[in-house]
Amino acid sequence: MDASAPAVARTAYIKMSSFIFLYFFTWSASFGLYALWLSQKVGLDSMTIGTVFAVNGVFAVVMKPLYGYIMDKIGMSKRLLCFVVLVSALMAPFFTYLYQPLLVSRPLAGILLGALYLSLGWYAGVAASESYADRFSRLYGLEFGQIRMWGSLGWALAAAASGVLFNLSPLFNFCLSSATSLLMLAVLASLKIGEAQLRNNQVIAEQKIVFADVILLLRDRKFWMFSLYVAGVAWMMFIAEQQFPRYFVSFFASQQQGNALYGYLSTLQSGLEFFMMMVIPWLVNHFGAKKGLLLTGVVVGLRLIASGLVHEAWLIALIKPLYGLEISLLLISVFKYIAEHFPKRVNATMYLLGYQAMIYVGSVVVAPPAGYLYDRIGFGSTYLLMGTTALLFTLVSAFTLSACQSRRAARPAPPTADLSRP
Template structure:
């Protein structure tokens, strides 16, 4: 129980990224960047992350104590954000984005693996009972950040986010760690062997295709929604409140997702989450206004809970023995960032040429297509694939 409490505290402070992430696009606009340039920043970061993320995952899988890797990443991230706040040119910002991607790309898969290990064997606690604390941290930090930015400026978001990262590195020291059993792999067991392994799994191929379409068509909504709200007349305070309202439903949603995953299977809950994403995009497409955007953010909190908890569990169920962090890195970082390389500049171009509104109809079409692909590539009540060695 002490380990569970410590990991929940760790996830709570990962949520302090809510101080900055909802407002980062406003920082870029303040520095004079266009939508296309903002998109290219995403591509630059993605290109870096897709290369290094599997390396981080493999390092984590092959060492007894991956905590040190996480602590290094978090302190490095804090330094990067402080330097980023002082940049005024596209290339200055881009250089920090590259460095940040090099340092932090492995943090999410390693964190997910630690959390899944903490709830292993627990009957009443699932991954959602840990991840929900990140949502609480995001809800509180985003609304506080909006209030502070209106009074002090965007610099406060960078400082608070950096402080949260350093604090989290210290919190990791409080988590009791057992020396994990490192699964030996033959010398030929590299990332390409893992990819070859998943090519024979119809469900994992379908998942990769469905996620690629989902991410590329929803990317513009994620990148430019804050700017869209600003165009419609919202201030930083209201933007912060909307981020909080989007995160609060995740507190119940992730516990609900835990229960549904146990009852119906991770693949079913994942499909429900994606279907709910289409509803949120459709709501804004039909009724484009600030009240609709806020209401759909609330619904998105439930959608994200279903989608994220089910996705992490689904990948964990199908990862080869001893390769969980590497598999997480491949799907949640490398694949996502590969998609971002094309999706980010295309989203920026769509924003510049069509306007923010048309990002939502694009999101509706892509989300529904993603659901159809997943619907026909994964069948059966539950995902029953035994952990096998490569």
């Protein structure tokens, strides 16, 4: 082995981790309080907010598979990520001068334009960034979680200040996001994949994806059984989280107090996610991706049921950070399940179509009824229904998800260097 290989790998690891850190910092600074912004600053009601998320979901369902197909076509090229970052850099002017005024004066136009922008830069953009990081980590013999955990840290640091900034003015949040996007672009420009990693690798397929591969994927039973799991577990998990900030704030004497504490607990949540990203790859490698997905379903179901049963502010505050455990367990299990059961030439397409796009089908189908139920029967009763649904689908998935074919296949290649620390 080239003696310089560990140093090259370490440098690439630091740059990729820095990109992921900045991406999630940027996202958290503004988008972490999106539901509160729609409610408190724009003045939308629960049903309209549910509609906003539903339309966002429609655009995301279209854009995510397109981004996945493009990524499978271009391999490790950074062109798509550069476009995503440029869209992100326009956050402050877009939200301030276009999105909010349109939502107030011409709601339909505002909802449609916002859905397009958010899909290009965030809903599909974050999926493309994670898929790129997964491929990058496997090229260098690393765990995806070893890179993705820095995104959790970025989210945590931004969340620590986002609630306070939001109380002053959301403009501060948007400007912070635009500024860090420019830093992100500089890091991305400096990131280069080594020729040694691209040569004779087992990650990027020599034959690039064609549309016929997408048709074959859609005919694969394993695709639909995986999608069934996403519909029952991930839909409940993410849709419940969309308006969870509003439920959380309702436990406190004032909105300002709830907003600030929500930001602090989001920091704790992301800190838990950061540490779990280091631990959970070992757990999933040991027990298999299928069991990791099933464990996720159990945790999601129990957390939502507990959220619906509590009546004290300190109890809901204890429950909130568990989302960090769920997201890390789900992400690691999903990437390992896809790598094991689907051809590498459709890896990105499978992730953005079978997982990411399917999540936003849930926003289209479930978010508006969920918004209606929040108003009619309350958040607590709705979360009880969601939690029970997640547990039921987890039980079904125990029989429908494909079993681990080989414990060895689930493990990554040995790392070229010890990169557990930047």
